[in-house]
Amino acid sequence: MEQLQFTQVGETMYHEKLDNGLNVFVFPKSEFQKGYAFFAANYGGMDMRFCLDGEWHNTPAGVAHYLEHKMFDTEEGNALQDLAANGASPNAFTSNAITGYYFDSTEKFEENLRILLSFVSVPWFTQESVDKERGIIGQEIGMIEDDPHWKGFMNLMEAMYKHHPIRVSVAGSVESIAKITPETLYACHKAFYNPANMVLCVAGPVDPEHICEVAREILPKQAGPIAAKDYGEKEQHQVVRSFIEEQMEVSAPIFHLGYKGDALVNGEARLRQELVGHLALEVLLGNSSPLYAKLYREGLINQEFSYGYESDPGCAFLVANGESKDPEAVRQMVAEEAARIGREGVNPGLWERVKKGVYGNKVRGLNSFENLCVGQAQAFFAGHDFLRFAELFGSITKEEAEELIAGWVMEERTALSVVRAKEEGTP
Amino acid sequence: MSQVSRRELFPGVWLRTVHTNKFKSSYLSVTLLAPLDQKTAGANALIPSVLRRGTAVHPDMESLSAALDELYGGAIEPAVRKKGETQCVGFAASFLDDAYAMKGENILEPAAELLGELLLKPYTEDGHFCPDYTASEKANLIDRIRAQINDKRTYATQRLTQEMCRYEAFGVDKLGDEEHVSAITPERLWERYQALLREAGVEIYYCGSAEPDRVAQALTRALDRLPVNESRTAPGCDVRVTAGPEPIVAEETMDVSQGKLALGFRTGGQSCWEADFPALYLCTAVFGGTTLSKLFMNVREKLSLCYYASAVLERMKGLVLVSSGIEFDKYQTAKDEILAQLEAVKRGEIEPWELEGSRRTLIGACMSTLDDQSRQEDFWLGQAAAGLEESPEEFAARLEQVTREQVAAAAQKLELDTIYFLKGKEA
Structure with missing residues (x-):
């Protein structure tokens, strides 16, 4: 196995690409009691249109998530219960770009790993079980659609993007999932759940070679073809609409403020942009920035304020969200602060401090096996290694952050989404 | 280590x-x-x-x-x-x-x-x-x-x-x-x-x-500015041995759609300071502490009397607290069934998979405390408050030794002390 050292953060990562195309990453942690395994497909909510064996497929919104729900069914019963009986805590999630299945356990790790690899690679769907799930997922969709934070974020995506499937909810809608059949699920499983399109990341008191042996034994021997994905026309720099509003049951207006960025192709440049984007947000409006203190003092934001850099294939953006009595004023003040930074540059003392803070938080985050394994899976699909951030970090300059702010935080790239309380008398 | x-x-x-x-x-x-x-x-x-x-x-x-x-x-x-x-x-x-x-x-x-x-x-x-x-x-x-x-x-x-x-x-x-x-x-x-x-x-x-x-x-x-005081001490905890002659019944009415039934038991003086404490700990888990427990498997899954039903142990005070969510009209049936499940534990009607499944879950939770700094801190704070020195590993080793008879004996000392019922307005 290939062995990669990340001395700065005290990590060793073992890597092997098996004959069936599966990439296995292992972080041996002999001092820990618990083992964690994450098995993921490079397939998420936004991969609705794809080409397999020369044929294009257009699948309904929500298929990847529906598939995730149904994968736990096995011919013998349900894998969740098998894992729970072994003292393991299993779960799964679907994001825009990936679907991941995982568990952790302090005992019977190998047996649990076999169960995980097996239920994810062997589909078992019947008309009856697929129909039964429709009601459960329908309720889940109903629940998230009532969530004003989720609604505000989805509205922001619609305001920012014209074609990109990030505009579409990962879970789909009640209408879109009505079209899902066992055949749809089998077709998507075949297109994306083959070892060459997946990764296995494991952390814990384990032997890396042994993990590979188990994977070789359980998983298909051959790599399948990888489906080509289509996200539609390339996006313009400009947002579609600069403002979008919705009325819901909220006690204070909720806002999402987005800045549309330039999406990069896969590779280490994506990691660099992520770090620069993160630091740019910190100096522009982060917890220890002058603007944050001002917004807080003037009562324009409260403790609910948060912010982040997001990127998926074909899109990248900055987003800040929170509660505010005057979201428009927040947008205005961020724009003014970005202009000031453009004129005066970022304060060097603030830059150094923020860099230390962000670095320390990222390294502390490595205590979490979940963070390490999910992070590496996502990074691998994006064309880099998760732990490379530590080496790159030192070389990032203040000028890069200033440049990103100047390039992205501009009027034509800004969209504001507001969820306001229902007015009296409106239905 | x-x-x-x-x-x-x-x-x-x-x-x-x-x-x-x-x-x-x-x-x-x-x-x-x-x-x-x-x-x-x-x-x-x-x-x-x-x-x-x-x-x-x-x-x-x-x-x-x-x-x-x-x-x-x-x-x-x-x-x-x-x-x-x-x-x-x-x-x-x-x-x-x-x-x-x-x-x-x-x-x-x-x-x-x-x-x-x-x-x-x-x-x-x-x-x-x-x-x-x-x-x-x-x-x-x-x-x-x-x-x-x-x-x-x-x-x-x-x-x-x-x-x-x-x-x-x-x-x-x-x-x-x-x-x-x-x-x-x-x-x-x-x-x-x-x-x-x-x-x-x-x-x-x-x-x-x-x-x-x-x-x-x-x-x-x-901490050198901390005032010097020779008589600083950690407070004690008063353990009541028996419940009153009749359980106290408290009811409350609120605008809720789901009723809550909570039952409080005294442990007959059993607490974290007693040698047979691990038996009481495992007893609570078998009764209602895990997804393999009697309350979960029977009252919730098999009889569908509750939306949830679980038991926790207050180890210093010597209390077992049962919490459940029920339909308002299921008060009597749910209460009877919860007490019937406890009677089964008292009679030693515990299948090997119930005992071992609960034991594995508790030991897994105990050992994984060592992998998490904040959980470990909370564990040691609890030990300090109780004046105990036993480590998670030592406690796990004692759990390994508990027998079915000891679990039943621990259950036999439980006495119902108080019943709390939260019901809806129209009920």
Whole structure:
């Protein structure tokens, strides 16, 4: 196995690409009691249109998530219960770009790993079980659609993007999932759940070679073809609409403020942009920035304020969200602060401090096996290694952050989404 | 492997260190142990939040935030907990471990100093806490107390203990009550703070790569302003052996759609200090502590009498608390069935898979405590409050030895003391 050292953060990562195309990453942690395994497909909510064996497929919104729900069914019963009986805590999630299945356990790790690899690679769907799930997922969709934070974020995506499937909810809608059949699920499983399109990341008191042996034994021997994905026309720099509003049951207006960025192709440049984007947000409006203190003092934001850099294939953006009595004023003040930074540059003392803070938080985050394994899976699909951030970090300059702010935080790239309380008398 | 040690820094001021290289962060906490008392609980709970607003050196949130960034994005948060009849108030902090600082600088010493500063050098006006910080944190605390009613599941258990321990300190909530908090003034809070610093037992915890001697030195320096008091002690806990002749029944009506039924049992004097405690612990798990338990498998899954049903053990006070969510008209059936399940445990009707499944789950949870700094800190704080030295590994080893007969014997001592029922308005 290939062995990669990340001395700065005290990590060793073992890597092997098996004959069936599966990439296995292992972080041996002999001092820990618990083992964690994450098995993921490079397939998420936004991969609705794809080409397999020369044929294009257009699948309904929500298929990847529906598939995730149904994968736990096995011919013998349900894998969740098998894992729970072994003292393991299993779960799964679907994001825009990936679907991941995982568990952790302090005992019977190998047996649990076999169960995980097996239920994810062997589909078992019947008309009856697929129909039964429709009601459960329908309720889940109903629940998230009532969530004003989720609604505000989805509205922001619609305001920012014209074609990109990030505009579409990962879970789909009640209408879109009505079209899902066992055949749809089998077709998507075949297109994306083959070892060459997946990764296995494991952390814990384990032997890396042994993990590979188990994977070789359980998983298909051959790599399948990888489906080509289509996200539609390339996006313009400009947002579609600069403002979008919705009325819901909220006690204070909720806002999402987005800045549309330039999406990069896969590779280490994506990691660099992520770090620069993160630091740019910190100096522009982060917890220890002058603007944050001002917004807080003037009562324009409260403790609910948060912010982040997001990127998926074909899109990248900055987003800040929170509660505010005057979201428009927040947008205005961020724009003014970005202009000031453009004129005066970022304060060097603030830059150094923020860099230390962000670095320390990222390294502390490595205590979490979940963070390490999910992070590496996502990074691998994006064309880099998760732990490379530590080496790159030192070389990032203040000028890069200033440049990103100047390039992205501009009027034509800004969209504001507001969820306001229902007015009296409106239905 | 990690090495755990404990030493007295000043009279009644104890430091526990867990020396280990397995984490990226070091964890540091300082906790004041005071007797839980209706009159002081609210003020004690308020103190760490007011202290966190500013110090003599860093008078506001901005300068504290900048100081934390300098320490690689460290976090120091107010912590208020209840262990038996002890109210534990203080700060819990997480910092980048020295081994990962970018320039090899020490983080432990300045972090300890900042922690000591927050506890002992508050920002003051006219010789007491500043009215502004006191007022806004009072409002936050009252919001938190009022918000307890939002989560009906937790609320029902809280009301159960309140009714059950009406004449015992255990009936007091860790946050105190609204009436007492509303009456707090900056002057009175200052007096309480001085009394707490003078009288409370002090428990300090460190987990990280630094040698225990270095940790002791850093904390001795950071806490040297703590008043010297030879008679500092940690409070005790009163264990009632038997329930009353008839269970107390308390009912409450609210606008809810789901009823909550909570049952409180006395353990017949069994508590964490007794030799047969592991049997009581496993007994609670078999009865209602896991997804393999009698309450979950029978009352919830098989009979569908409850939306949820579980039991927890209050190990210092010697209480077993059952919590369930039911239809209003299922009160009698659900109560009878919960008691019938307990009778089955008393008769020793426990299948091998029930006993072993529960044992594996408990041991897994126990051992994985060692993989998580904050859970480990909470475990050791509980041990300190109880005056115990047993480690998670030692406790897990004792759990391995418990037999079915011992579990049944532990159950036989349980006596129903109080019933709390929360029902809907139209019921």
